[in-house]
Amino acid sequence: MFHFVRRRMLSSVLPLVAVLLGVFVLARLTGDPASLYLPESATPAQRAAFTERNGFDDSIWQQIADYFGGVFQLDFGESLRTGESAATMALRAFPATLQLAGATMLIAAAGAVVIGSWAAFRPNSLADRIASFLSMTAASVPDFWFAITGVWIFAVGLGALPTSGVSDGMLSWVLPVATLAIRPLGVLTQVVRGAMVSALSAPYVRLARSKGAGSVRVVSHHALRNAAAPALTVAGDLTVSLVNGAVVVETIFGWPGIGKLMIDSITGRDFAVLQAAVLLTAVTIFVLNIVIDVCYALLDARVRETATV
Amino acid sequence: MTHTADTADTAGTADPSGEPLLRVRDLTKTFPVRSGGRTRQLRALGGISFDLRRGETLGLVGESGCGKSTLARTLLMLERPDSGTVRFDGVDPFTLRGARLLQWRRRVQMVFQDPFASLNARMTAGDIVSEPWRTHKDLFPSAKERGARVRELLGLVGLRAGDEHRYPQEFSGGQRQRIGIARALALDLSVQAQVLNLLNDLQRQLGVSYVFISHDLSVVRHVADRVMVMYLGGIVEQGGTEAVFGRALHPYSAALMSAAPSLDEAGRGRQIILEGELPSPLSPPSGCRFRTRCWKATDECAAASPEPAPDPEDGGHTAACFHPMGKEAEPVPAGRGAR
Amino acid sequence: MSSLSDKAADGRPGTGSDAPAAGAEPAAPARDSRVSLWRMLLRDRVATAAAAVLSLVVLTAVFGPLLVGSAATEQDLDNTNQPPFSFDDGWLGILGTDPLGQSVLARLVVAARTTFSVAVPAVALALAVGALVGMWAGYHRGLRETLAMRVADIIMSFPSLLMAVVVLYVFSPSVANLVVVLAITRIPVYLRTARAESTELQSRLFVDAARTFGTSSGAIIRRHVFPIVLPTLLTLATLEFCYVMLAESSLSFLGIGIQPPDVSWGLMVSQGRSYLQTAWWLTFFPGLAIIVTTVSATVLAAWARLATDPAQRWRLTLPRRARRARNAPAPQEAQS
Amino acid sequence: MTGTVLEVDGLSVDIRTPHGTVRAVDKVSFSARRGRTLALLGESGCGKSMTAQAVVSLLDPTAEVAGGRVLLDGTDLVAADEQTRRAMAGPELAIVFQDALTALNPVYTVGTQLAEPFRIHRGLSRKQARREAVDLMARVGIPEPETRVDTYPHQFSGGMRQRLLIAVAVALSPSVLLADEPTTALDVTVQAQIMQLLRELRTERDMSVVLITHDLALVAEQADEVAVMYAGNVVESGPVREVFDRPRHPYTRGLLDSVPVHAARGEHLKSIGGAPPDLHSIPAGCVYQDRCPLVRDLCRTRRPQPAEVAPGRTAACHFSAEVK
Amino acid sequence: TVANSDSVTADGDALRVVLPEEPPTLEPCEASLTSTGVVVRSNITEPLTERHPGTGELEPKLATSWKRTSGTEWTYRIRKGVTFSDGSRFDAEDAAYSIDRAVNSELGCNVEGYVFGDTDLKVAAPDAHTLTVATPKADPILPLRLSFIEMVPTSTDAEKKVREPVGTGPYRIANWEPGLRLTLATNKRYWGRAPAYGSVDYQWRTEGSVRAAMIANDEVDVATSLSPEDGAGDAAEQYPNNETTALRMQVTEPPLDDRRVRQAINYAIDREGIVGSLFQGKAKAAAQLVPRGVVGYNESLQPWPTDLAKARRLLAEAEADGVDVDRSIRLISRTALFPKVDETVQVIQNQLNDLGLDIDIEMKDTAGSTEFQERPFPEDAGPYLMLIQHGNQAGDAAFSMDQYLLSKGYQSSGGTAAFDRKIGAAEAKTGAERQDALAEVFADEPDEIAQYAYVAHMYGVIALAPDVRYRPNSATGDEMRLAEFTPAD
Numbered sequence A: 001m002f003h004f005v006r007r008r009m010l011s012s013v014l015p016l017v018a019v020l021l022g023v024f025v026l027a028r029l030t031g032d033p034a035s036l037y038l039p040e041s042a043t044p045a046q047r048a049a050f051t052e053r054n055g056f057d058d059s060i061w062q063q064i065a066d067y068f069g070g071v072f073q074l075d076f077g078e079s080l081r082t083g084e085s086a087a088t089m090a091l092r093a094f095p096a097t098l099q100l101a102g103a104t105m106l107i108a109a110a111g112a113v114v115i116g117s118w119a120a121f122r123p124n125s126l127a128d129r130i131a132s133f134l135s136m137t138a139a140s141v142p143d144f145w146f147a148i149t150g151v152w153i154f155a156v157g158l159g160a161l162p163t164s165g166v167s168d169g170m171l172s173w174v175l176p177v178a179t180l181a182i183r184p185l186g187v188l189t190q191v192v193r194g195a196m197v198s199a200l201s202a203p204y205v206r207l208a209r210s211k212g213a214g215s216v217r218v219v220s221h222h223a224l225r226n227a228a229a230p231a232l233t234v235a236g237d238l239t240v241s242l243v244n245g246a247v248v249v250e251t252i253f254g255w256p257g258i259g260k261l262m263i264d265s266i267t268g269r270d271f272a273v274l275q276a277a278v279l280l281t282a283v284t285i286f287v288l289n290i291v292i293d294v295c296y297a298l299l300d301a302r303v304r305e306t307a308t309v
Numbered sequence B: 001m002t003h004t005a006d007t008a009d010t011a012g013t014a015d016p017s018g019e020p021l022l023r024v025r026d027l028t029k030t031f032p033v034r035s036g037g038r039t040r041q042l043r044a045l046g047g048i049s050f051d052l053r054r055g056e057t058l059g060l061v062g063e064s065g066c067g068k069s070t071l072a073r074t075l076l077m078l079e080r081p082d083s084g085t086v087r088f089d090g091v092d093p094f095t096l097r098g099a100r101l102l103q104w105r106r107r108v109q110m111v112f113q114d115p116f117a118s119l120n121a122r123m124t125a126g127d128i129v130s131e132p133w134r135t136h137k138d139l140f141p142s143a144k145e146r147g148a149r150v151r152e153l154l155g156l157v158g159l160r161a162g163d164e165h166r167y168p169q170e171f172s173g174g175q176r177q178r179i180g181i182a183r184a185l186a187l188d189l190s191v192q193a194q195v196l197n198l199l200n201d202l203q204r205q206l207g208v209s210y211v212f213i214s215h216d217l218s219v220v221r222h223v224a225d226r227v228m229v230m231y232l233g234g235i236v237e238q239g240g241t242e243a244v245f246g247r248a249l250h251p252y253s254a255a256l257m258s259a260a261p262s263l264d265e266a267g268r269g270r271q272i273i274l275e276g277e278l279p280s281p282l283s284p285p286s287g288c289r290f291r292t293r294c295w296k297a298t299d300e301c302a303a304a305s306p307e308p309a310p311d312p313e314d315g316g317h318t319a320a321c322f323h324p325m326g327k328e329a330e331p332v333p334a335g336r337g338a339r
Numbered sequence C: 001m002s003s004l005s006d007k008a009a010d011g012r013p014g015t016g017s018d019a020p021a022a023g024a025e026p027a028a029p030a031r032d033s034r035v036s037l038w039r040m041l042l043r044d045r046v047a048t049a050a051a052a053v054l055s056l057v058v059l060t061a062v063f064g065p066l067l068v069g070s071a072a073t074e075q076d077l078d079n080t081n082q083p084p085f086s087f088d089d090g091w092l093g094i095l096g097t098d099p100l101g102q103s104v105l106a107r108l109v110v111a112a113r114t115t116f117s118v119a120v121p122a123v124a125l126a127l128a129v130g131a132l133v134g135m136w137a138g139y140h141r142g143l144r145e146t147l148a149m150r151v152a153d154i155i156m157s158f159p160s161l162l163m164a165v166v167v168l169y170v171f172s173p174s175v176a177n178l179v180v181v182l183a184i185t186r187i188p189v190y191l192r193t194a195r196a197e198s199t200e201l202q203s204r205l206f207v208d209a210a211r212t213f214g215t216s217s218g219a220i221i222r223r224h225v226f227p228i229v230l231p232t233l234l235t236l237a238t239l240e241f242c243y244v245m246l247a248e249s250s251l252s253f254l255g256i257g258i259q260p261p262d263v264s265w266g267l268m269v270s271q272g273r274s275y276l277q278t279a280w281w282l283t284f285f286p287g288l289a290i291i292v293t294t295v296s297a298t299v300l301a302a303w304a305r306l307a308t309d310p311a312q313r314w315r316l317t318l319p320r321r322a323r324r325a326r327n328a329p330a331p332q333e334a335q336s
Numbered sequence D: 001m002t003g004t005v006l007e008v009d010g011l012s013v014d015i016r017t018p019h020g021t022v023r024a025v026d027k028v029s030f031s032a033r034r035g036r037t038l039a040l041l042g043e044s045g046c047g048k049s050m051t052a053q054a055v056v057s058l059l060d061p062t063a064e065v066a067g068g069r070v071l072l073d074g075t076d077l078v079a080a081d082e083q084t085r086r087a088m089a090g091p092e093l094a095i096v097f098q099d100a101l102t103a104l105n106p107v108y109t110v111g112t113q114l115a116e117p118f119r120i121h122r123g124l125s126r127k128q129a130r131r132e133a134v135d136l137m138a139r140v141g142i143p144e145p146e147t148r149v150d151t152y153p154h155q156f157s158g159g160m161r162q163r164l165l166i167a168v169a170v171a172l173s174p175s176v177l178l179a180d181e182p183t184t185a186l187d188v189t190v191q192a193q194i195m196q197l198l199r200e201l202r203t204e205r206d207m208s209v210v211l212i213t214h215d216l217a218l219v220a221e222q223a224d225e226v227a228v229m230y231a232g233n234v235v236e237s238g239p240v241r242e243v244f245d246r247p248r249h250p251y252t253r254g255l256l257d258s259v260p261v262h263a264a265r266g267e268h269l270k271s272i273g274g275a276p277p278d279l280h281s282i283p284a285g286c287v288y289q290d291r292c293p294l295v296r297d298l299c300r301t302r303r304p305q306p307a308e309v310a311p312g313r314t315a316a317c318h319f320s321a322e323v324k
Numbered sequence E: 001t002v003a004n005s006d007s008v009t010a011d012g013d014a015l016r017v018v019l020p021e022e023p024p025t026l027e028p029c030e031a032s033l034t035s036t037g038v039v040v041r042s043n044i045t046e047p048l049t050e051r052h053p054g055t056g057e058l059e060p061k062l063a064t065s066w067k068r069t070s071g072t073e074w075t076y077r078i079r080k081g082v083t084f085s086d087g088s089r090f091d092a093e094d095a096a097y098s099i100d101r102a103v104n105s106e107l108g109c110n111v112e113g114y115v116f117g118d119t120d121l122k123v124a125a126p127d128a129h130t131l132t133v134a135t136p137k138a139d140p141i142l143p144l145r146l147s148f149i150e151m152v153p154t155s156t157d158a159e160k161k162v163r164e165p166v167g168t169g170p171y172r173i174a175n176w177e178p179g180l181r182l183t184l185a186t187n188k189r190y191w192g193r194a195p196a197y198g199s200v201d202y203q204w205r206t207e208g209s210v211r212a213a214m215i216a217n218d219e220v221d222v223a224t225s226l227s228p229e230d231g232a233g234d235a236a237e238q239y240p241n242n243e244t245t246a247l248r249m250q251v252t253e254p255p256l257d258d259r260r261v262r263q264a265i266n267y268a269i270d271r272e273g274i275v276g277s278l279f280q281g282k283a284k285a286a287a288q289l290v291p292r293g294v295v296g297y298n299e300s301l302q303p304w305p306t307d308l309a310k311a312r313r314l315l316a317e318a319e320a321d322g323v324d325v326d327r328s329i330r331l332i333s334r335t336a337l338f339p340k341v342d343e344t345v346q347v348i349q350n351q352l353n354d355l356g357l358d359i360d361i362e363m364k365d366t367a368g369s370t371e372f373q374e375r376p377f378p379e380d381a382g383p384y385l386m387l388i389q390h391g392n393q394a395g396d397a398a399f400s401m402d403q404y405l406l407s408k409g410y411q412s413s414g415g416t417a418a419f420d421r422k423i424g425a426a427e428a429k430t431g432a433e434r435q436d437a438l439a440e441v442f443a444d445e446p447d448e449i450a451q452y453a454y455v456a457h458m459y460g461v462i463a464l465a466p467d468v469r470y471r472p473n474s475a476t477g478d479e480m481r482l483a484e485f486t487p488a489d
Ligand SMILES: Nc1ncnc2c1ncn2[C@@H]1O[C@H](COP(=O)(O)OP(=O)(O)OP(=O)(O)O)[C@@H](O)[C@H]1O
Pocket: B031, B032, B033, B042, B043, B044, B062, B063, B064, B065, B066, B067, B068, B069, B070, B071, B113, B281, D158, D187
């Protein structure tokens, strides 16, 4: 297992470099930030000074070298917008996103496992159909619509929750997490249901029943672990998109996360911050993918032996 | 329990004397097995040599996991051997490319061991049987012809009209096996209707050669001209069917023959029940592979591995054993599970 | 010994030389297991409804714009934000009007076409590329697999919004560019799934069987891997279809999505967002359209997945029918 | 009959297919006695596995019991509620499935799976159950059980897996063990080992074994009684020796004749012409009529019911006396 | 309702404000950026003089008096007894330093471009309470310009912009948790009257309806930049906000280089329709670039009437003269420029399409639109119309004209030398003459240049909790003076 993780990590180094390089190049394709940050009146000399100060006048190779040199020291430069260190800004915003993503996936996964298994246990029953319908609907609700409606119903209408912000402890989490979780919950429920339906008709389930195992035991001990792999793949993809920025939710609820930071730095052509944020999320995503692969291996001994990196 | 019939068709007549159709020498195949971060070599085939003559049926028997399927898969180029040579009509099939490879593919077919897994569950029986023609498009250009041909082939193996529209899981295990046979025959242009009572019927007419792999010794005895007995990746005994079945030289062969159940009490001799499992191919025993389970084993067996030696009375019957079985039934030591 | 061994002997003694060949036996009544999909669909009420809704939506997308003509862009500033369910302005006003006095119904209809012309090609493109590369990588394994997976990692860890902003900044927003952006960012989803399944399938015996007749790897992928992976991918695609519609609306929010006067459901939801308090219908109906369309597509995909899998097909029989069958007289008793 | 633990009486099983419901098992009756082996013998597809699955109430969702009783020590399992059935599954009634090689759950160690019956029925702790699992593994002849208990199914060879499944089945010393082709995928040496194991366990625990197979020789060697099935019907039953020495149903006769053991190499085997009827179109009258050498008009109209042809023997043939 | 657990609000002495976005920085020389200025100006830092949003008159702040001491020089008397919140004294030295830093340095301050262009100032502090500022050319409104410069102590970094400045204002920065909240506390050393609220807590939410919901849910006391639809209900207050929307036409590109086409566009736009339906009367159809209250506003100008027939006639004439009126024209604007910008753009597009032009909408983000909005304009952009919103924070039309009407103005697509001279002459005047001359420029623009199709003078919406008193004024959007908020009694 250790071997596997190490090899997997090594094989992620090059892609990470590619991501960093890609961000560098792509960001620069969006135009010169000078016009955004310099006053309209800026003289050519001022423009030149700005360009020089930010190193935009060096040859592209020099810039790339400086950039990667900085990356190794976790120095991404300073934000054009705020003047702060880009790395600081990214590191400050990231925990909020991770917490949000973590809570969301926890709830979505738990809900999906319970609802999905329950629906799969009696395929085509009324309960199954209702659960399936609801999960499909959940998967297609526009999130900002859900969020704003939620704010007006639960915060303003019922007064049960704060509208937004992070200052009300657990209550502050309810609406953002609900908004974020609704689609993953819907999608995962469908995946779990599908996987459970097949797992429940597998020969080992019949063997378990022949030992006198009851329904709960059959589902929880036998089918679930076998059904976990496809659910894990999808859950991974969903988590990735959460880590990559829950822009809408962070924007609406004033949640100071990396998604909002990224979008602000994109619209603000704030390359340094963008690069720091992308590196942070990319590393997290790579780690996440490795964790998922390890989970596969933990779930199923056969994977341990055949896994290629 | 049968499994593989590698039907190698030569489209000629049986010619037991001439150059062998298939000549295999010193074939070895190991699989890398990863465990605990370490990669170990599993020796599935450890130096296999034999000839398959034209029009001959070669029976291949042996304990589960001894490498029979691996040998068949290697002959079919589904696995690449580590060393050793395969000559088919004097040509090494592993060097073939393009049209010549396709031509070769037409001539060698395999019926798979596992009738559950070797048929694609999403294809109907008809699709499965006609699948080879999708690669070899020249064979039956018209759809109508193909349909008729599929029905004919299915009929040959004892399925009925209308069955070509059914899916594998709607057939019983035996019927699935027959679909596999029909598929293997699909590329054989000259198979005619009403021929497949026994595989050797076909053989008689077409000179098809078979490598017939089976756990069912009575069937092997019935169809094979010659028999090879494998144990742990190596051939321990080979010879004419009657010679081997009549008087097994190698203790393993003897145990194998004795273990087969028999319908009539008279034919039922003392069963030698081997103790323990096949030793791990990851760490085969030194010297003779069988010595760990052999009641005749001596120090000599651990020291050196026996070479195939011919039976003094029958040159075509060889066994790799230092202590071959004698002519008379030998007493099997108690505690060895004899019944 | 083993005489009626189904495994070995059945091929032999079961059919003696006296066994008639196929032609000789009276043709059995057609027991074609490929029951007409159509009939199976009609048997499943929910799936039928889903298919009907989906066809309606597709027809609307194709022919609807012809019907409503230019009503979708006919502004009427004296008649803005009219609530729905009133016939004062004729049938086009049934779903209310927007802040420009345009008919919400007409816009929904026109938006259906735009939405489809973005979402369908985007999903199809991502599906095609992801599935092909994924199946190829999973089938061949080794370096090719590692390579494809790492490329997928790269795309995944790239903020898709950045990609969108860049592409649309450099090439200006158009339906085609939108499609390309949305497609590229969603490729990994299909790629990973296709790879996982194809890795498993390539070791199956029926794939080996195909290899023995010299079938090329491309043909094996096409014939054995693809049909088995496809249902999973289609299920995924319906979910993605919805995702793409929503993603397109967030691009609209940033101003780099569909540009007015073109209109898509996502754009409608995004634009109506600021009127949630005063004109709920502006977001409700397009949101409903998205939900109804994806739910129908998902239901249909789930159904198709079962219907095209011979081993799963029985599930489409309702449990109620089964119970009735239990009480019915056995067929043989009826005969004898 | 004395010592009868399992009595199957008129059991029928229906399967739902795309073309309607078919009857795969039709009013099958047999009984199994303590300490004895009953063989259920029949051609592939004749309904043996269906019968076994119906007995343990573990039919596929497409199939269901359409009638009859399964009496286990007097309790009718068909009528019993889920609770009762579950309580009996394991300590009273156990089964080794035909698709045994895939029946072990690939993601759990064999130890966990072997321990499960003890955890469910005896409420043993994890540790105690593991102890029992190790003992069981030793009992079915798996070397080094202490280390192998923590390994996964795919690390075992086919023969060992088969033994593990038998171990699961006999864990709680059931009164009845149904073994559905337990050796199909195995070579004869392993088959012999497993048969020996079953024999020992049977004696040791005074079990009743129902051995399902298509292998006549195996039946001859292992079973005390046999029930021959054809197209979902039991066509003949009785003590093995008697049935094989003097079959009273033409199908049994045909089976015995087609065994290749006496035939010389290359010679045509005798075989039963034709194929079993399609389940969708089982003829009225005798199910064997299309392949029967003795067929008369009567056979085409009336289905023969199993009738006692000798003490302890039944045959379902109008002309059983004529069978040679 | 959930009690807000915020400690600062617990004593009831805090004002809670929600803004649309977090100030990227509080650097005073960036205060002409709306999101920075609204927090900083006159709250944390103060200028020498301050323009009264109602009267338009300059009022003393950190300067007690000022006068023109020569053609190009102005002299300020600096207020005594003022200290910065860090305790250091404020004197002319600091004032000179602040002006130097903002206008003459390489910092690239926003205020520099916004107010001074490329003019450099000569600043001197002859004694602790006297400040002189000289311009190369005579500038009658220099005090107005200088009122944009916030005073900082000499200890402020000269090389780098600062995020958290020290100032003389009634409040100081108490705590800034980036991304979360910004808290201001009263400056105990403040020279003026202590403000009513002991602390101010800023938060930010992008969605207007969420800001409105926060008011409804009593989570904040003040919500800014709302749109009437956001649902603030009775809490909402509308006010004319200084901003004017207009369509700038690229006068160099055919067919927009033809004045008849530009006039046709002007005739085709239904301003009353936009104002009436889209803005529900909360705006005023515009005939010029600045609203009432700005020096130079011309009372007598009437918006262009909507006359589609005439517009079409003009267009036909142009076409007859070989102008390629079929060329497709881009209609560019910025997302979220003002509430309902999307709708406005669509209406305009629709009306221009009716006229017979081929208009394509392109909504861009800030960076993207800036490129088209400011000189140097992108080459090969083709003809385009730019929907802009201009807010004259200074109260003098000269600021608008320099940028928007001069032929080389940073945001002007062109003009004529004659017109440039007219503007120059008007800007050189003072007093009532100045008003008339600037008004004259606005009156002549449609005939001489017709670079713009003015759309509307805009209104802002602010929501206040019932227990807060505040009267929004035209400057509220850019400079929200916290000292003007008082609790209701
Ligand atoms: N792909 C593989 N990787 C690792 N080991 C393998 C692989 N294929 C086969 N083996 C091992 O090689 C040996 C020979 O296997 P093979 O399938 O040839 O046996 P067999 O004689 O056909 O057995 P059976 O009678 O059960 O079919 C076994 O120990 C098996 O575990």
